[in-house]
Amino acid sequence: xxxxxxxxxxxxxxxxxxxxxxxxxxxxxxxxxxxxxxxxxxxxxxxxxxxxxxxxxxxxxxxxxxxxxxxxxxxxxxxxxxxxxxxxxxxxxxxxxxxxxxxxxxxxxxxxxxxxxxxxxxxxxxxxxxxxxxxxxxxxxxxxxxxxxxxxxxxxxxxxxxxxxxxxxxxxxxxxxxxxxxxxxxxxxxxxxxxxxxxxxxxxxxxxxxxxxxxxxxxxxxxxxxxxxxxxxxxxxxxxxxxxxxxxxxxxxxxxxxxxxxxxxxxxxxxxxxxxxxxxxxxxxxxxxxxxxxxxxxxxxxxxxxxxxxxxxxxxxxxxxxxxxxxxxxxxxxxxxxxxxxxxxxxxxxxxxxxxxxxxxxxxxxxxxxxxxxxxxxxxxxxxxxxxxxxxxxxxxxxxxxxxxxxxxxxxxxxxxxxxxxxxxxxxxxxxxxxxxxxxxxxx
Ligand SMILES: [Zn+2]
Ligand SMILES: [Zn+2]
Numbered sequence: 001x002x003x004x005x006x007x008x009x010x011x012x013x014x015x016x017x018x019x020x021x022x023x024x025x026x027x028x029x030x031x032x033x034x035x036x037x038x039x040x041x042x043x044x045x046x047x048x049x050x051x052x053x054x055x056x057x058x059x060x061x062x063x064x065x066x067x068x069x070x071x072x073x074x075x076x077x078x079x080x081x082x083x084x085x086x087x088x089x090x091x092x093x094x095x096x097x098x099x100x101x102x103x104x105x106x107x108x109x110x111x112x113x114x115x116x117x118x119x120x121x122x123x124x125x126x127x128x129x130x131x132x133x134x135x136x137x138x139x140x141x142x143x144x145x146x147x148x149x150x151x152x153x154x155x156x157x158x159x160x161x162x163x164x165x166x167x168x169x170x171x172x173x174x175x176x177x178x179x180x181x182x183x184x185x186x187x188x189x190x191x192x193x194x195x196x197x198x199x200x201x202x203x204x205x206x207x208x209x210x211x212x213x214x215x216x217x218x219x220x221x222x223x224x225x226x227x228x229x230x231x232x233x234x235x236x237x238x239x240x241x242x243x244x245x246x247x248x249x250x251x252x253x254x255x256x257x258x259x260x261x262x263x264x265x266x267x268x269x270x271x272x273x274x275x276x277x278x279x280x281x282x283x284x285x286x287x288x289x290x291x292x293x294x295x296x297x298x299x300x301x302x303x304x305x306x307x308x309x310x311x312x313x314x315x316x317x318x319x320x321x322x323x324x325x326x327x328x329x330x331x332x333x334x335x336x337x338x339x340x341x342x343x344x345x346x347x348x349x350x351x352x353x354x355x356x357x358x359x360x361x362x363x364x365x366x367x368x369x370x371x372x373x374x375x376x377x378x379x380x381x382x383x384x385x386x387x388x389x390x391x392x393x394x395x396x397x398x399x400x401x402x403x404x405x406x407x408x409x410x411x412x413x414x415x416x417x418x419x420x421x422x423x424x425x426x427x428x429x430x431x432x433x434x435x436x437x438x439x440x441x442x443x444x
Contacts, residue, residue, distance in 0.1 A: 024157040037155065044153045046113050047221055054214030067198050067207040071216045074111070074194050076256070076282075079220050081108030082120075083256045083283040090169060091121040094271035094303050095287055101298035106178045111189030112220045116179040118169050125164035127228070128268055131243050135162030140232035140244050148229035190217050223254045230254075231261035239266040239313040241320070249280065257281030266313055267305040275310065332409035335363070341414040350386030357413070359388045364414040370407075 025037050085105025088094040097105070106117060114120055123137045130136045137156070140147040146154075169175045178185055191213040198208025235248030245265040252259030252273070257280055260273040271288075274281035290298040341349070346364055350357040356368035358381075367374075367381060374381040376398065384392055393400055393408070400408075 024159075025155055026157050040153055040155050047149065047152060047218075050214060051218035051221070054210055054218060057210045058215065061207055061210045063211055064202070064204055064207055066202045067204050067211050070194070070198055070201075070208070071212045074212050075216045075219055078108045078112040078189075078216070079223060079256050080283060080286060081105050081110070082112045082114060082220065082224050083258055084287055085109045086112075086114070086117055086120045087124065087258070088271055088283065088287065090117050090172075090175065091124040092268050093168070094269055095291075095299050096301040097290075098296070098298050098300075101290060102174050106174050107185070107189050110178060110182065110185035111193070111217070112224065113186060113190050113217045114221060114224060116182040116185075117175045118166065118179040121169055121175075122164055122166050123161070125166065126162040128265065129164055130162040131245070131265065133162075134160055137161050138228040140229065144229050144233055147232060148225045151228075223256075224258075226251055227255050227258045227261065231259055235259070235262070237262045238317055239263055239310070241317065252280045257283045257285075263310075267310065269303050270305045271302045272304060330410055331406075332412045335412070335415060338363070338412055338415045340417045342417045346414070346416060347386055356382075356385050358384045358386075359416055360390050360393045360408065362390075362416050363412050364416060365408055365411040366413045367411055370411065 025034065028034060028038075030038060081104075085102075086109045089097055089102070089105060109117060109120075115123075127136050127138060130139075132139055132141050134142075138147045138151040143150065191209060194212035194216065195205055195208035198212055199205035231246060231248070231251045232244040233246065235246030235251065237246055239262050243265065245261040247260045247262045249259065251261065257273050258264070260275075260279065260281065263270075263275065264273045272281060272284045274284065287299050287302060291300055291302060341364060346357060346359060349355055354368065356366060356371055358365050358367050367385075371378055371381055380392075392398070393404075
């Protein structure tokens with residue numbers, strides 16, 4: 001019996017190479033066969049389809065006054081569950097809260113239909129950690145619509161999103177419970193509770209569900225989503241302009257004060273988003289008011305950044321703006337780029353036909369185009385040609401204005417080699433880009 005020895009080739013063919021992993025659905029081109037797989041249907045139902053159905057129901061559901069008032073009140077309660085609870089308490093630990101308030105925030109936050117505290121905070125910490133990159137779950141760099149709602153209604157590759165430490169949340173019993181029973185919490189806080197209040201209170205069960213349940217949640221969702229989209233799109237950047245977050249009063253108005261987002265991204269552990277008293281930040285006001293409750297304050301250890309650090313950031317931004325503006329103006333040739341000329345050469349050049357060279361503060365200026373326009377008359381300026389006119393210009397005869405100093409700097413053509421040079425005290429704006437001026441002090 002012949003014994004066959006498996007050849008190397010046979011071995012290779014018996015262990016086929018592993019098939020390449022299929023691309024995640026989000027990376028595949030959209031086709032008629034796969035489009036529905038690209039959609040996160042649970043999220044789409046909660047943030048698009050149910051609100052649209054609710055909108056349709058409003059056409060046949062009368063809105064009574066008490067239901068309207070309850071809708072507005074519950075809107076603010078559930079919005080505060082997100083801004084004061086999910087965001088400033090759990091995501092950023094800007095302050096500490098006692099059990100009754102934490103229970104209230106976990107309940108009303110669930111009623112805003114934006115996922116569990118744990119899920120929301122993990123995404124939000126990634127958003128801060130990797131702002132404007134692919135690891136930012138709702139990066140505005142992927143489009144305004146994506147940052148607003150697209151990131152939620154589409155199936156995204158979970159491997160792309162940045163990971164963050166949420167161990168503190170995993171040791172918070174309320175967070176763990178709410179995450180584990182999120183479906184029941186949502187049903188109760190978003191729809192059953194507001195409906196029951198309206199039903200038991202004034203007999204408007206259906207209106208309670210449609211307006212206080214469905215439509216109110218839709219408004220809270222859209223308002224919160226504006227923080228991820230609008231607050232990274234419109235407004236000012238008083239503290240840092242290297243990334244997208246911006247401050248705008250309109251965003252603040254629709255988000256209970258979360259619109260001062262440039263400040264927030266710079267100082268995320270500050271319990272305030274607006275730092276000036278008249279800026280609209282009701283979330284901050286409520287957190288503060290809860291700390292004033294006598295005997296059993298519901299909030300404590302409110303964190304704020306030192307105003308010294310805040311003002312440094314603001315000043316640096318102002319400096320950047322000034323530098324940008326400055327670089328658009330003609331300040332004359334930089335001193336470091338001017339040729340160095342001896343006194344004798346200067347005298348020789350100045351004596352040539354048509355030359356109008358004047359030395360002031362160690363710098364040679366060609367004033368030929370300016371002789372006729374000299375406000376002090378041609379004679380005076382001509383008398384300075386070929387001479388050191390420092391004293392004439394800087395006060396010995398007439399102290400020229402700041403504008404004259406600025407204009408003079410645009411006429412620079414060279415630097416005198418001889419003599420001693422010291423730092424120039426006046427008109428430090430002669431140089432572009434941080435160079436310094438020099439004062440001629442040789443007395444020759
Ligand atoms: Zn942001
Ligand atoms: Zn934040």
